Amino acid sequence: MASACWMEARLPPGTKLMATLFVSPFYGLHLVCCPNCNGRCFPYAWPDDETGENTVRLDTLRMQNYRCFGEFEIDFDPHLTILIASNGGGKTTILDAARVALWPFVKGFDLGGQTGKSATIQIEDVRLAPFGSGNMESQVPSVIEAKGIWWEKADDCRWLQQRVSLKKSTNTIGDAGSKALTLYGKSLQDSVRSDAHVTLPMVTYLGTSRLWFEGRFSSAAAQTTLDKSEYSRTSAYLNCLSYSSSFKTFTAWYIWMYRSYREAQLIALERGEEMSDTGQRFEKIISAVKEAIDRLIKAPTGWHRLEYSASHQQQLVMHHPDQGILPVEMLSDGLRNTIAMVADLAFRACKLNPHLGERAPLQTPGIALIDEVDMFLHPFWQQTIVGSLRAAFPAMQFIVTTHSPQVLSTVRRENIRVIGKDAQGRLIASRPLAMTYGEPSNSVLRSVMQVDPQPPVDEKPGLLQLTEWVDKGRYDEPQAILLMQQITEALTEQHPQLQRLNRSIKRQKALRG
Structure with missing residues (x-):
């Protein structure tokens, strides 16, 4: 199929240019192959490069034998997904798997490719499975499969990264979708080098070591100069998937x-x-x-x-x-x-x-x-x-982790994924059943994070027992009076729960006459 190349607008008036429009192996991405540009191909997916409205996102991520996950799949909201789990529950592993999934695109850029092995499936990332004899055995292949959107009109695009061997000489292997995604990155790089105002998507990972790394805040800038490569637009992909930017x-x-x-x-x-x-x-x-x-x-x-x-x-x-x-x-x-x-x-x-x-x-x-x-x-x-x-x-699409009920109370439950085990003991990602948006933090802590807002201090069992006696009208029994004295000494009369119990006792006495 022939179509006028969108690069034609940048040629001298009167120049006739025809380019081949074809579909790449990457599930429907249209590329324009320009004969006047040394045969280079340019993306035809974003016809209006000035709008900034291009859709780029991850929709789902599937993991097999990757770290703590045997088989696991998670979907993401197009705009915001917040991951919650207990410590060691797999939140950061999901982000790292997303890094691996995004790596094929980033390595399509010369400077982005310098992120290196940290954005691939390492040998130590392969899941170890326990067996009855007490030994642990590596499970291969270790697979990360993604589905998402990389341009405005295409949908249901899938690509896969996997490690099939534990040999040190082996690397992560990508399927046809991954390779086409890399070619797509290269085509964008060619567009930039042709001075095209194509809008480039941002891809970045911000880990917990992002605060200050190797004194990055304290260096004076008197001798600050830019490396030659840093003048390039694509230098923004340099270390974009590193653990510590x-x-x-x-x-x-x-x-x-x-x-x-x-x-x-x-x-x-x-x-x-x-x-x-x-x-x-x-x-x-x-x-x-x-x-x-x-x-x-x-x-x-x-x-x-x-x-x-x-x-x-x-x-x-x-x-x-x-x-x-x-x-x-x-x-x-x-x-x-x-x-x-x-x-x-x-x-x-x-x-x-x-x-x-x-x-x-x-x-x-x-x-x-x-x-x-x-x-x-x-x-x-x-x-x-x-x-x-x-x-x-x-x-931007944000995929973030948190341990904060304050954060969860400001988003809707549709944006939250709770990582936990199902009835069969398998790790799954699910939306919370309880409401979160606008709810008090204590409510979110209890209903979504499954944590009692009252801390497990030494006096907690006695306070629970005292609450039960007061609610049953047994506040005037000797054991209840003694327990009230002991807990009051430990927590003081200003403790909210003790104040509530004292108000309840006063109401009960008033009703008794």
């Missing part, structure tokens, strides 16, 4: 951007003319990063406006109405962690899609995997973190 990468880029913007300002002032288009582009990107960070940080903390400051030892600083201006390295763990998280997302969005300007964080599609999204945050901030992330990056 480097804040230094963002710092170097942001400071370079800030200095370039200041230089453009000075040149415009000296010449008495408007700032150059390049300078205005720098200004928009800086504004986009600031706005994204402020969406998550300003309301709950007062801190805002991430800037480069030459007067603060050439570091990044934040502003506060009461505490003034401080370097980022002097802020709390919760603040630094959130800054690092949002900065990583905003940096990659702006780097991938500079043609979107200040709307890059709002319009860049993609998939973000975040482990312990509430890490180091005060409960008040935990109640807003997920909503703020969605507001700052509305085109």
Whole structure:
């Protein structure tokens, strides 16, 4: 089938160009093979590259013999999925499996491919199964199969990654779908190198080691320069699936951007003319990063406006109405962690899609995997973190883990997946039966996380016994009076449960006359 190539618009007027439109092995992706571009192929799936409305998401993930999972399947909401489980219950394993599933796309980019073996199925990832003799045996193949969307109109796309051997010389093997996904990444890279304004999807993993790694907050930026490769749009895929993304990468880029913007300002002032288009582009990107960070940080903390400051030892600083201006390295763990998280997302969005300007964080599609999204945050901030992330990056799909009932109380149960065992002892992912959105944290803790809000202190059994006696009207028996005295000494009269029991006793006495 012949069709006018969408690259034709960038050719000199009058140039006639016909290109072959065909379907790739990757389940329906249309590619345009351009004869005037050395035979390179370009994606035909996103005809309007300026919209930022491209659909990119994971729909389901199936695991076989991967770490703790023998057979396991989970579905994801198109916008937000929150994973909960007990410690060691498999939350992080699901995120790591998603990393493996996303790896074929990322390795299609030269710089993305530097993530390396950490985003594949390692020998130690193969499940060990116990046997009656007491030994543990590895179970192969170890398989991760995914279904999702990678362009606007295609659906039901499947690909698979597996390890079939424990030999050190072997690697993860992809099926035809995985290989086509890699080719798709390469085609996007070719588009970028042809100066096409194709909108690139963001893919990123933010693990629990994202706070500061190898002193990444404390390095002064006096000698900050960018490596040649870091000028490329595709450098945003560098280490995007690594366990610990480097804040230094963002710092170097942001400071370079800030200095370039200041230089453009000075040149415009000296010449008495408007700032150059390049300078205005720098200004928009800086504004986009600031706005994204402020969406998550300003309301709950007062801190805002991430800037480069030459007067603060050439570091990044934040502003506060009461505490003034401080370097980022002097802020709390919760603040630094959130800054690092949002900065990583905003940096990659702006780097991938500079043609979107200040709307890059709002319009860049993609998939973000975040482990312990509430890490180091005060409960008040935990109640807003997920909503703020969605507001700052509305085109992204977020798959996150948490242990916080405060986080769960701000989302609907349709967005939650509880990882646990079914009646046969198999690990499954299910939606909670109880309501979560707008519910008190104590209610979510009990009904969804299956945890008693009352902690297991030494006095708990006695308090339960005393509650039973009072509810049955036996509060005036000697043993109840003695127990009341003992528990009051331990918990004080201000304890809410004791106050409730005393009110109940007063009502019962009044009714008795």
